[in-house]
Amino acid sequence: MPSRALVIAAKDLKLLTSGGSGLAQSVLLGLLLIFLFSLAVPVGSSMGPQGAAAVFWLSTAFSLVLIFNSLYGLEEADETRLALLVAPMAVQSIWAGKVLAGFVLLLISQAVFLPAVVVFLGQDIQGALLPGLGMLLLADWGLAVLGGLLGALAFGAQSRDAFLSILLFPLLVPLLLGGIRVGGAVFSGDPGEDLSSWLTLAAAFGAIFTGAALALFPFVYRGD
Numbered sequence: 001m002p003s004r005a006l007v008i009a010a011k012d013l014k015l016l017t018s019g020g021s022g023l024a025q026s027v028l029l030g031l032l033l034i035f036l037f038s039l040a041v042p043v044g045s046s047m048g049p050q051g052a053a054a055v056f057w058l059s060t061a062f063s064l065v066l067i068f069n070s071l072y073g074l075e076e077a078d079e080t081r082l083a084l085l086v087a088p089m090a091v092q093s094i095w096a097g098k099v100l101a102g103f104v105l106l107l108i109s110q111a112v113f114l115p116a117v118v119v120f121l122g123q124d125i126q127g128a129l130l131p132g133l134g135m136l137l138l139a140d141w142g143l144a145v146l147g148g149l150l151g152a153l154a155f156g157a158q159s160r161d162a163f164l165s166i167l168l169f170p171l172l173v174p175l176l177l178g179g180i181r182v183g184g185a186v187f188s189g190d191p192g193e194d195l196s197s198w199l200t201l202a203a204a205f206g207a208i209f210t211g212a213a214l215a216l217f218p219f220v221y222r223g224d
Contacts (some may be wrong), residue, residue, distance in 0.1 A: 005091040008097025013104060023105055027065040030059035030113050038120035046122025053183025055119050056110075057139075057176050062100070063109045064143050065168065068151035069131050071098050091218040095122050099148040099213075108138045126189030130183065131199060135182040138202035139175045145206055146171055149213040152221045 016023050026055045041047050047055070074082060084094050089183055150167045178198035187197060 003095070004093035005096035005100060008084075008094060009100035009104070012074060012097065012101040015074055016070055016101070016105065023067075023070075023108065025070070025113050026063035027109050028070065028107070029066060030063045030109055031116055032060045032064060034113065034116045034120055035199075040164055041121065048184075049123065049187035050180055050184035050188055052117050052121040052123045053180045054184075054196040055121060056113055056183060059113050060106065060110060060143070060179075061078060061169065061172055061176065063113075063131045064106065064147050067102050067105045067109070068098070068147040069103055072151045091221055092214050093150070094221060095148050095213060098151065099144045102147050103140055104146060110136070110140070119215040123187045124189075125186055128189070128195065129184040131182050131195040132186035134181040134199050135179055135195075135202055138199060138206055139179045142202060143172065145209045145213055149209070149217060149220065152217060164196040174201055 034055055036045070046052075074080075085091065118125070146168060150171075153167065178201050181193070181198050182195050
């Protein structure tokens with residue numbers, strides 16, 4: 001399964017980054033949100049560290065919806081979903097490939113969002129770098145795992161963006177809370193609490209939903 005998943009991920013990344021439309025839309029949406037929130041900050045002042053972290057993760061969450069709609073839309077546009085289903089590989093390989101591609105695209109998007117938060121919201125990266133990096137990777141994995149499963153559920157439905165958002169956002173609350181707390185510590189330089197509990201929560205979240213997605217994805221993607 002890993003080799004087939006890597007092939008699918010490479011194919012999806014090539015299609016989305018070569019055309020640029022899928023990735024560009026998610027990045028532009030995130031940047032627009034960051035810019036709009038910056039307008040609420042009085043001139044000459046900066047947003048609080050946790051507020052800035054909340055804007056960063058909110059931009060990431062909305063970008064996630066566009067990323068996975070684009071990833072699953074590739075098969076819809078080319079009418080190749082059936083070809084993937086009858087290919088000699090486990091159906092879970094499709095999910096794993098989409099998750100890997102989504103994970104990479106999320107990291108690329110965040111590489112743009114983070115400097116934008118620093119510039120537009122007046123933040124500095126002052127401390128808690130290792131916990132911040134750990135939370136970034138763990139939370140992104142959890143986001144990608146859920147996006148890969150629920151994106152398949154929303155596949156083919158009308159108003160996929162709204163449908164996926166309704167399904168996805170309530171489940172993301174624990175990850176977003178952890179990301180905001182750890183992100184606030186990165187921007188302020190003062191953890192104020194033990195951050196390991198949030199990292200443990202993010203790791204458990206990713207592990208639980210990875211197992212659930214591996215079990216449920218074949219039924220969701222086939223439409224059983």
